[in-house]
Amino acid sequence: MSMLYSPLHSHQPIKHLPCEIPSKYRHSAFSEDSETIAVIGDSGTHVNLWELRGLQLLGKIFTGKIVRKLKFEGDRLWVIFEDTSIRRYNTLKMTIEVEMQAMHRTSLNGIAF
Numbered sequence: 435m436s437m438l439y440s441p442l443h444s445h446q447p448i449k450h451l452p453c454e455i456p457s458k459y460r461h462s463a464f465s466e467d468s469e470t471i472a473v474i475g476d477s478g479t480h481v482n483l484w485e486l487r488g489l490q491l492l493g494k495i496f497t498g499k500i501v502r503k504l505k506f507e508g509d510r511l512w513v514i515f516e517d518t519s520i521r522r523y524n525t526l527k528m529t530i531e532v533e534m535q536a537m538h539r540t541s542l543n544g545i546a547f
Contacts, residue, residue, distance in 0.1 A: 449489040463504035472504045472511055495528055
């Protein structure tokens with residue numbers, strides 16, 4: 435289970451983000467406008483998108499692969515997988531826009547723009 439804490443309330447927990455089975459990769463990413471957080475969840479093969487103002491679940495992206503890292507670029511979410519492939523998802527439509535296979539011989543640790 436992931437928790438969000440409020441610096442405005444003495445860093446007390448304000449929301450528990452459920453994760454049914456924790457992934458071995460624990461990673462999250464905030465959107466550039468700080469309105470959405472993406473969190474790896476559900477056995478590591480799903481990405482949960484949360485709206486931060488009301489702390490409501492916006493939806494889940496079912497990837498079918500083990501997710502390692504997440505990175506926002508506008509309303510798009512780049513997802514790095516354990517098999518070194520990368521996908522870009524449109525977070526408004528929850529669809530794959532681009533997929534690149536076998537980007538590296540060993541694991542990828544991040545992505546930058």
